[in-house]
Amino acid sequence: MGKALLVLLLTLWAVPSNAAEVLSIGDGDxxxxxxxNLRTKVRLACIDAPETSQSPYGKAARQALKSLLPVGSDVTLRSKATDRYGRTVAEVILNGSNINQSLVKSGNAFVYWQSIKGCDRQTYSRLETYARLGGIGIWSVPGGIQRPWDYRQSKQSNSKRKRYRCKDTSSWSAAQELLRQGDSRLDGDKVGEACESIRRQIAT
Structure with missing residues (x-):
């Protein structure tokens, strides 16, 4: 037996594998x-799917996972770790198919390089390159859509930013700049213009 094959087999044997039944899908990962008799929440290892609010890609990723893992499916979990939310981080195998890798190949998830430990780096890289070169899903725009980890960070930053009211702004132009920065409350009627009342006051 070749040394490389022996190392691979030892690695596979060392990975905890558990049988499980799919109960529900949360989002794309x-x-x-x-x-x-235990219900377990699972976070798919080594990938990161778009957030649900990253329309339309987040909903497409969730639908892709639902199609790959119908409720009631018998799967194998290759557990890697437990995350800070208490979820099992794992690769999910259905009928010999690696679901995590399938989501990357179909352009429904990015490889999560910050957390690739324990996964086959070369295979994940090859599948992501396939989706990127093919312009599939999240790669249908040049360079791919905003990465989910960056999107989450920007949402957290926005939530910490001071929220203005129209009466707090110095001018109509300043209100538009705040809207561009993400302060959507200034556009109460969702027409793409912040603080229309200020403009109307100037006009009169």
């Missing part, structure tokens, strides 16, 4: 399964 989370699901709930049943292991024996």
């Amino acid at each position: 989370t699901l709930t399964v049943k292991e024996g």
Whole structure:
């Protein structure tokens, strides 16, 4: 037996594998399964799917995962770790197919390089390159859509930013700049213009 093959087999044997039944799909990279009598929340390892609010890609990723893992499917979990939310981080295998890798290949998830430990880096890289060169899904725009980890960070930053009211702004132009920065409350009627009342006051 070749040394490389022996190392591969030892690696596979060392990875905890558990049988489970799919109960529900959360978003593009989370699901709930049943292991024996226990309900377990699973975060798909080594990938990051668009957030649901990253329209339309987040909803497409969730639908892709639902199609790959119908409720009631019997799967194998290759567990890697437990995250800070108490979820099992794992690769999910259905009938010999690696679901995590399938989502990357179909352009429904990015490789999460910050958390690739324990996964086959070369395979994930090859599948992401395939989707990127093919302009599939999240790669249908040049360079791909905003990465989910950057999107989450920007949402957190926006939530910490001071929220203005129209009466707090110095001018109509200043209100438009705040809207461009993400202060959507200034556009109460969702027409793409902040503080129309200021403009109307100037006009009169």
